[in-house]
Amino acid sequence: MGKILLLLKELRGNFFLNFILLIVVMISTLLSLVFIIVVLNFSNYIDKTFSKSISPDMIKVSPRPTSTPKITGLFGMKLKQPKGTYIDDDILYQIKKIKGVKEVSPLLASRIPMQVMVSIFGLNYGSDLICIGVDYNLIAQDLKDKNAIKLWNNWKEGNEIPTMIPEILFQAYNSSMAEPNNLPKVSKDMLIGVKLKLNVGKSSLKTLNGSSTENAYVAGFTDKVANICLVLPLRVMRYYNEKFNVRSEYIHLYVKVADHASMVSVTKKLKEMGLIVESDKTLSEEILKLKNFVSIIGNVFIIIVIFIASIAIAFGSVVAVSNRFEYYKILRILGSSKTYIVFSIIFKYALLGFLAGILAINLFDYAFKMIATKFSLVSYISITSLTKPMKNNIILLSTLIPAFFSLFGILKLYDQKELVID
């Protein structure tokens, strides 16, 4: 009881100086809170305005080309393909599992001979052609016909095959093939619905056992595949690769990521897998850079504020202890232990910081809401108050920092070897 009364007496000592220190801690906590809330709101604003409205770009992933041809079955041994030089179903599965990957659209090239026959303008035209199978998701914006969509997603053997013509092929035909060969130029409307015959397993150079001719038609045009090829449903391509016992290997993958931060991390991961990654991640990087820059600036300001406040507390504690040196000397001579005197000083500063922290948080809550409402800042401010754990941490810091820096005063107290009878 007596010691508690002495602690209270300690709180009463240097009242004016303590009041100044309380104000210093409160203002520095308040300033730190302002910086914290500005950084949080800016970060949120960036997320809301840029990150969400401008979706991150697709990442185009391709296998790394190998300089040497694949040699398999040498002396009966199968050589393993180098990492990153192929994308098969296992790699596809691994990529889908990367954190931040939202969607993967694979492009599966035919690895069997294929030929397309078309009857147009009374001409029968046939050509060996590369076919690429893609998911519906990739060409969803370009494919409007409901029947074609149904077939694209649920094709079975015997069904007509819907196909898409890449824009690049359409342009290439009109500009580089029609005129030199005295063929008429075509429009997209003329081609939509044109019937095709697909020779699967057969080309002008090679015919596989079990090759067949399938009915197909032009269902639309797409700019999502930039190859001179015919675009087929992925399941069609898979079916025929399997039918002719050819392992499915993907020529590209289009990887959609969840956000800008994922763009950077997923790109890094894909590169680690040895794959070629093409993306326009500049925007994502710039957005992240901007967020980080503002966050760093905010943190630097907070550190400066805390630093200045800490110096003020240290200086204040030295002055306060010097002012009360005679009092501590009397306490010590009359039987107070050094531990008790040190504890009473630390306790005073911790309590001071605790009170300043609570005052600052309440003042901030009140003032911030008032300013936000009065100046119509609500549309720019998404975070108007701090979370409970954040408040707890701020109170903890505002308690611990003054308690720690009061040690300077205590050092001053014990630096003077005069706590003795004189």
Next chain:
Amino acid sequence: MLVLEKISKSFKIDGKRKYVLEDINLEVNGHDVVAITGRSGEGKTTLLNIIAGIIVPEKGKIYYRNRRVIHFLDIHTAYLRNRHFGFVFQTFKLLPEETVLENVLLPAKIKGFVGEKIKDRAESLLKDVGLLEFKKMKAGYLSGGQKQRLSIARALINNPSLILADEPTANLDKETSAEIVSIFKNIAANDGCSIIMVTHQEELISFTKEKYKLTNGKLEKQNG
């Protein structure tokens, strides 16, 4: 009750080490009143600091009630100062902003007890030293003699066995000094305390049983 064995203490002055206390031996028994005299700077106050456990001697041992005083254990020496020793200073060492009663109660608060019983004792002590009517007055407003009487009352609050007094009448006029001497005489006769006082005052020296003189770091017993 208190035994000092070969206590030595030196200080570095102008780069040279000077012994202010050298092989000091002293024995104080219950009810003894000991006076230590000596010129200024001879180490009298240093000796009091060492006895109080505030300054650590370089050599030697101190025994209090047959137990060695462990100078390095702050809690132990603080305990001794609070529970067993009382202090009276030339400069009073009071809290001027606190009331007379609060000043008397300070050692009791450090001890941890401030019940009614202790308040009654504080008032009784104030009555003994003639300050009861000033109990609510701030100590800073008291005269020199009143302040010293107050510091004596404070020294007695925790029923000490030993009072260490450092020039208790040095700042007082002759008449007031006589009052303080009279109080000390009463304490020696009635309270059963031992008293070690550092003083120059003949009146104080005259009623002590044992007299010592500190010269060149040595403590010599004086006759008579």
